[in-house]
Amino acid sequence: MALIVHKYGGTSMGSPERIRNVAKRVAKWARAGHQMVVVPSAMSGETNRLLALAKDVQPANLDAAAMRELDMIASTGEQVSVGLLALALQAEGMPAVSYTGWQVPVKTDSSYTKARIESIDDVRVRADLAAGKVVIITGFQGIDSDGHITTLGRGGSDTSAVAVAAAMKADECLIYTDVDGVYTTDPRVVPEAQRLHTISFEEMLEMASLGSKVLQIRSVEFAGKYRVPMRVLSSFTPWDIAIEEEAASGTLITFEEDEKMEKAVVSGIAFSRDEAKFTVVGVPDTPGIAYKILGAVADANIDVDVIVQNVSHDGRTDFSFTVNRNDFQRTSDLLKSTVLPSIGAAQFIADPKICKVSIVGIGMKSHVGVASKMFRVLSEDGINIQMITTSEIKTSVVIAEKYMELAVRALHKAFDLDSPDAIRAEA
Amino acid sequence: MALIVHKYGGTSMGSPERIRNVAKRVAKWARAGHQMVVVPSAMSGETNRLLALAKDVQPANLDAAAMRELDMIASTGEQVSVGLLALALQAEGMPAVSYTGWQVPVKTDSSYTKARIESIDDVRVRADLAAGKVVIITGFQGIDSDGHITTLGRGGSDTSAVAVAAAMKADECLIYTDVDGVYTTDPRVVPEAQRLHTISFEEMLEMASLGSKVLQIRSVEFAGKYRVPMRVLSSFTPWDIAIEEEAASGTLITFEEDEKMEKAVVSGIAFSRDEAKFTVVGVPDTPGIAYKILGAVADANIDVDVIVQNVSHDGRTDFSFTVNRNDFQRTSDLLKSTVLPSIGAAQFIADPKICKVSIVGIGMKSHVGVASKMFRVLSEDGINIQMITTSEIKTSVVIAEKYMELAVRALHKAFDLDSPDAIRAEA
Numbered sequence: 001m002a003l004i005v006h007k008y009g010g011t012s013m014g015s016p017e018r019i020r021n022v023a024k025r026v027a028k029w030a031r032a033g034h035q036m037v038v039v040p041s042a043m044s045g046e047t048n049r050l051l052a053l054a055k056d057v058q059p060a061n062l063d064a065a066a067m068r069e070l071d072m073i074a075s076t077g078e079q080v081s082v083g084l085l086a087l088a089l090q091a092e093g094m095p096a097v098s099y100t101g102w103q104v105p106v107k108t109d110s111s112y113t114k115a116r117i118e119s120i121d122d123v124r125v126r127a128d129l130a131a132g133k134v135v136i137i138t139g140f141q142g143i144d145s146d147g148h149i150t151t152l153g154r155g156g157s158d159t160s161a162v163a164v165a166a167a168m169k170a171d172e173c174l175i176y177t178d179v180d181g182v183y184t185t186d187p188r189v190v191p192e193a194q195r196l197h198t199i200s201f202e203e204m205l206e207m208a209s210l211g212s213k214v215l216q217i218r219s220v221e222f223a224g225k226y227r228v229p230m231r232v233l234s235s236f237t238p239w240d241i242a243i244e245e246e247a248a249s250g251t252l253i254t255f256e257e258d259e260k261m262e263k264a265v266v267s268g269i270a271f272s273r274d275e276a277k278f279t280v281v282g283v284p285d286t287p288g289i290a291y292k293i294l295g296a297v298a299d300a301n302i303d304v305d306v307i308v309q310n311v312s313h314d315g316r317t318d319f320s321f322t323v324n325r326n327d328f329q330r331t332s333d334l335l336k337s338t339v340l341p342s343i344g345a346a347q348f349i350a351d352p353k354i355c356k357v358s359i360v361g362i363g364m365k366s367h368v369g370v371a372s373k374m375f376r377v378l379s380e381d382g383i384n385i386q387m388i389t390t391s392e393i394k395t396s397v398v399i400a401e402k403y404m405e406l407a408v409r410a411l412h413k414a415f416d417l418d419s420p421d422a423i424r425a426e427a
Numbered sequence: 428m429a430l431i432v433h434k435y436g437g438t439s440m441g442s443p444e445r446i447r448n449v450a451k452r453v454a455k456w457a458r459a460g461h462q463m464v465v466v467p468s469a470m471s472g473e474t475n476r477l478l479a480l481a482k483d484v485q486p487a488n489l490d491a492a493a494m495r496e497l498d499m500i501a502s503t504g505e506q507v508s509v510g511l512l513a514l515a516l517q518a519e520g521m522p523a524v525s526y527t528g529w530q531v532p533v534k535t536d537s538s539y540t541k542a543r544i545e546s547i548d549d550v551r552v553r554a555d556l557a558a559g560k561v562v563i564i565t566g567f568q569g570i571d572s573d574g575h576i577t578t579l580g581r582g583g584s585d586t587s588a589v590a591v592a593a594a595m596k597a598d599e600c601l602i603y604t605d606v607d608g609v610y611t612t613d614p615r616v617v618p619e620a621q622r623l624h625t626i627s628f629e630e631m632l633e634m635a636s637l638g639s640k641v642l643q644i645r646s647v648e649f650a651g652k653y654r655v656p657m658r659v660l661s662s663f664t665p666w667d668i669a670i671e672e673e674a675a676s677g678t679l680i681t682f683e684e685d686e687k688m689e690k691a692v693v694s695g696i697a698f699s700r701d702e703a704k705f706t707v708v709g710v711p712d713t714p715g716i717a718y719k720i721l722g723a724v725a726d727a728n729i730d731v732d733v734i735v736q737n738v739s740h741d742g743r744t745d746f747s748f749t750v751n752r753n754d755f756q757r758t759s760d761l762l763k764s765t766v767l768p769s770i771g772a773a774q775f776i777a778d779p780k781i782c783k784v785s786i787v788g789i790g791m792k793s794h795v796g797v798a799s800k801m802f803r804v805l806s807e808d809g810i811n812i813q814m815i816t817t818s819e820i821k822t823s824v825v826i827a828e829k830y831m832e833l834a835v836r837a838l839h840k841a842f843d844l845d846s847p848d849a850i851r852a853e854a
Contacts, residue, residue, distance in 0.1 A: 016480060016483035016484050020484055023484070053443060053507070054511060056443035057447055057450070057511050057514045058517070058518060059514065059517045059518040065513075065517060065523075066514060066517055068524070069510040069513045069517070072510035072527075073514075075506075079499060079500070079502075079506075080477060082499065084484050084496075086492075086496045086499070087484045087485040087493060087497075087500075088485075090492060090496070091484060091485060091486040091487075095492070096492075097492065098496060098499055103575075
């Protein structure tokens with residue numbers, strides 16, 4: 001008997017019919033003798049519907065008081081989901097109880113709309129599991145130390161599920177979604193993309209942070225920190241397939257670097273068009289200048305991604321960075337009103353039409369020339385590289401958005417990801 | 428400066444446009460110097476939408492575990508409303524904060540779907556009022572002693588508003604709705620129905636309990652118990668009318684019986700088609716038999732309304748009672764499975780096609796012959812009376828549902844309610 005956490009995405013919870021299917025699948029696992037905790041997302045479209053309602057009445061300036069209300073509103077989508085799933089399980093004859101984030105409680109900091117989980121109390125959940133109940137917990141949300149509802153930001157239900165799995169010391173966290181695993185890249189862009197049977201935690205972290213939408217990055221960080229075995233699989237297989245078959249499907253995120261994993265140099269191509277680039281021009285090249293620019297941005301709770309500082313000419317330099325495209329206007333306003341005057345820079349250039357393309361592979365640790373091969377492939381297609389950033393297991397480039405698909409397809413082919421043979425064999 | 432509670436119904440909160448209007452109206456009161464607490468209902472249609480989703484997945488037998496989940500789901504409608512109204516007030520430049528029932532907290536018993544408020548903590552709310560904020564509290568819901576979400580049942584937001592007003596010792600509780608006050612009867616049935624400028628608490632209690640949908644009965648009970656001055660008025664007047672005009676509109680529920688109130692013998696005609704009648708036939712006429720029948724019904728949390736026991740023949744009698752029509756099937760099942768075997772009765776007759784029509788008036792206390800006039804009017808129209816129940820200030824009859832409109836119109840005319848002169852003058 002194992003303790004298993006299932007997470008179901010919004011599409012999987014998208015209708016009463018689908019919720020009944022989720023209930024049948026969960027009941028199958030429970031009847032096989034497992035203790036089951038389930039974290040469902042809001043029904044697909046629901047969070048957008050709620051935020052659209054809010055948008056219609058909200059103030060122009062979203063201060064903390066307004067963000068608090070957005071969380072109050074958005075958190076209801078998951079609350080409806082857990083109640084519906086509990087009812088559907090009860091209708092299957094399976095005892096079940098649902099809890100909101102504040103009931104567990106899932107304690108978070110007070111960063112409304114992008115809160116971070118600080119702790120999860122497992123007493124209540126364990127008591128229900130011991131009593132033979134399936135426990136259903138809202139994803140995406142928690143409660144801060146003053147008793148306000150918080151949400152974790154888009155995709156936060158993945159994080160909730162992994163955090164619950166970590167707190168409960170679950171044997172495995174299964175992320176059911178509308179794809180059947182992690183692919184070498186997005187199959188909508190490269191039809192030849194291959195499903196990976198396993199991927200290392202480090203690679204998955206890069207893939208997630210670089211724009212692969214399969215898993216929310218913080219969920220992967222959590223899984224890594226607490227070594228939660230995690231599997232991405234499809235909720236659209238028939239609910240009554242053999243439990244062994246289901247348990248071995250999808251993509252397993254592993255913590256062991258075995259022999260097989262050395263085989264592929266590059267495991268996947270990630271990309272993101274949710275980026276915007278800013279270049280502050282003619283910045284005095286003095287110590288602390290990066291902090292003066294990026295500190296103000298961070299204080300406004302804007303995440304900075306790629307950062308590049310050019311070499312200095314005549315004591316002045318150009319300083320470039322990228323942010324999420326949603327933060328484009330706020331960043332522009334901030335640079336104009338606060339940053340430029342404070343550092344004595346004349347102007348900045350803003351470009352929302354860029355994208356980031358990355359190659360990811362744990363094999364890059366032990367292979368040289370991978371990055372230069374990437375640059376060569378892009379240059380052969382006439383694609384200009386605007387920024388470069390690297391880590392041990394990934395190389396990312398910022399390029400014009402219009403070249404994104406071209407770059408991804410060229411790299412996918414160049415690194416031999418188009419052929420099934422290139423993919424590591426199933427363990 | 429007064430402490431004022433506003434309650435807005437689902438229609439008043441029915442769209443972003445209407446929510447903005449509610450915000451403007453509340454802001455107007457706050458700017459006039461009043462401390463404002465607002466209790467909005469869920470947006471119209473929302474609770475039905477949520478319960479329809481639940482119905483699609485719920486088990487056939489709604490036990491306490493299932494009812495708990497229904498409350499989990501249904502309570503989200505009000506949570507969305509309070510968040511939206513807080514945002515709309517903030518957009519008006521008026522500081523505002525929303526709270527759910529559990530955040531206040533509003534403590535209730537554990538009768539899911541029809542919980543009763545036990546206490547309301549006003550510390551948090553008072554602190555926000557003192558800080559100059561409008562406080563918005565979810566209606567319809569609370570939290571039980573084990574931290575489960577409960578709801579108060581349909582129309583429970585009225586009760587929440589009055590309970591909050593009582594706990595806060597508010598100066599007045601204004602119930603904004605889609606009608607402009609309490610009428611002598613439902614104007615949809617009797618176009619000549621007149622708006623009452625004042626109504627006594629006792630009359631309002633009877634009107635509400637007898638099926639007048641303007642106010643939820645428990646809200647009137649609460650208002651009476653804690654002597655909360657309460658006013659029913661329209662949310663469809665322009666939001667920017669003079670505050671004095673608004674404060675004097677609608678129908679005031681009073682606690683003083685002044686001279687003017689003696690004028691009308693009958694203040695209104697109430698009716699309800701939400702009833703079903705059961706007659707248990709051939710019951711042994713022994714002590715405790717009423718308890719044996721109705722105790723089982725009460726244990727199943729089914730409210731019994733009118734009760735009549737016939738005179739006994741040969742040691743056996745017929746025992747009739749009415750319940751809410753929603754409980755028709757459950758009551759039938761209960762009588763069949765439990766009650767009949769336990770009392771040795773042979774059969775029961777069930778009739779869901781009945782209604783209850785009542786005349787209400789504090790003047791009945793001091794006038795004789797009011798009930799007999801009612802019976803004469805009904806007999807002149809050939810309407811057979813199946814059950815009769817009376818109190819000091821009302822007389823109710825149970826009749827076939829098909830006669831309902833006919834009976835209400837005849838009584839409204841017979842008791843001189845059709846003419847404006849019959850209505851007590853505005854104070």
